[in-house]
Amino acid sequence: MRLNELVKISLEGGILSREQCRQVLNCPDGEVLALLDAAHKVRHRYFGNVVHIQVLTNAKSGLCPEDCHYCSQSRVSTAEIEHYPLLSKDKIVEEALRAKQLKAKRYCMALSGRGPSKSEIEKLCDIIRAIKKQTQLSVCLSVGVLEEGQAEQLKAAGLDRVNHNLNTSERFYPQICTTHTYQDRLQTVTRCRAAGLEVCSGGIVGQGETDEDIIDLLMALRAVEAESIPLNFLVPIKGTPFQDRSQGLNPRRCLKILCLARFLNPDREIRVAGGREYHLRSLQPLSLYAANSIFVTGYLTTGGQPADEAWQMIADLGFELEVEGMSK
Numbered sequence: 118m119r120l121n122e123l124v125k126i127s128l129e130g131g132i133l134s135r136e137q138c139r140q141v142l143n144c145p146d147g148e149v150l151a152l153l154d155a156a157h158k159v160r161h162r163y164f165g166n167v168v169h170i171q172v173l174t175n176a177k178s179g180l181c182p183e184d185c186h187y188c189s190q191s192r193v194s195t196a197e198i199e200h201y202p203l204l205s206k207d208k209i210v211e212e213a214l215r216a217k218q219l220k221a222k223r224y225c226m227a228l229s230g231r232g233p234s235k236s237e238i239e240k241l242c243d244i245i246r247a248i249k250k251q252t253q254l255s256v257c258l259s260v261g262v263l264e265e266g267q268a269e270q271l272k273a274a275g276l277d278r279v280n281h282n283l284n285t286s287e288r289f290y291p292q293i294c295t296t297h298t299y300q301d302r303l304q305t306v307t308r309c310r311a312a313g314l315e316v317c318s319g320g321i322v323g324q325g326e327t328d329e330d331i332i333d334l335l336m337a338l339r340a341v342e343a344e345s346i347p348l349n350f351l352v353p354i355k356g357t358p359f360q361d362r363s364q365g366l367n368p369r370r371c372l373k374i375l376c377l378a379r380f381l382n383p384d385r386e387i388r389v390a391g392g393r394e395y396h397l398r399s400l401q402p403l404s405l406y407a408a409n410s411i412f413v414t415g416y417l418t419t420g421g422q423p424a425d426e427a428w429q430m431i432a433d434l435g436f437e438l439e440v441e442g443m444s445k
């Protein structure tokens with residue numbers, strides 16, 4: 118594999134051929150450091166040595182009528198998780214203020230469910246206005262499928278970004294969810310974009326997909342021009358239909374996937390999301406040579422790295438933290 122050629126194509130706005138993508142995913146383990154060095158050249162062009170962290174609140178948990186097989190909150194999951202309706206405004210604002218203290222640049226709220234009700238949208242708009250009044254945090258919302266007009270309402274309340282993941286390739290999608298489609302997801306992404314919201318859209322690897330599916334997903338994320346791409350590594354949660362999957366992942370494999378994500382989406386914010394601690398383990402710092410963003414303190418129903426440990430990791434790398442209100 119000619120790494121300099123991959124860097125050149127990526128920096129010049131070109132697209133790696135499928136064969137080159139396959140080579141990245143199948144890079145010999147002994148060459149992973151060289152691959153990371155190449156991905157870092159691309160990352161450095163657009164983001165220098167800057168990293169930013171995000172804090173996520175599961176603002177409504179469980180009891181979801183959908184059947185996403187990876188998700189502990191789905192109707193087909195028996196995982197022992199908390200169930201609660203949308204948290205109060207006071208509680209969520211308190212969480213946003215905590216995110217600010219944890220040196221986050223962006224605060225994310227996620228709600229379980231297929232999509233928000235009319236009253237939830239109204240409550241969310243009120244919450245977004247309150248957060249914006251008290252902080253300069255960028256605010257992102259993950260709320261499922263949006264109906265016509267809902268994205269505009271959220272934008273008018275001050276929302277910066279919506280997270281809606283494509284999750285996997287169109288081909289593999291029916292294997293991970295049957296209650297809504299890949300096209301439903303694409304439509305929500307399109308609606309958010311049309312409403313002037315930034316788009317955060319990524320995926321989950323380790324669900325039994327092939328290399329071709331990973332390439333398709335990363336190409337699709339390039340095509341929708343997602344500003345932010347969170348890559349999750351499946352955490353096999355007991356009680357979910359995918360509790361026995363993710364065997365194909367190891368720290369080197371995760372790094373190769375992140376490198377490919379960077380080559381295909383050179384100037385996009387790439388976030389090492391769920392499963393960072395579980396799958397990358399001692400190699401977590403290396404992920405930031407390809408990615409430029411992480412979550413701290415945890416995910417929807419699983420815990421994560423404490424913020425002070427993440428700050429130390431970032432400082433040890435010689436990288437710089439981007440915080441609330443900065444726009445690098």
Ligand code: SF4
Pocket residue numbers: 181182183184185188189190191192228229230231261
């Ligand atoms: S991912 Fe979202 S839509 Fe799917 S089951 Fe979980 S909470 Fe429901």
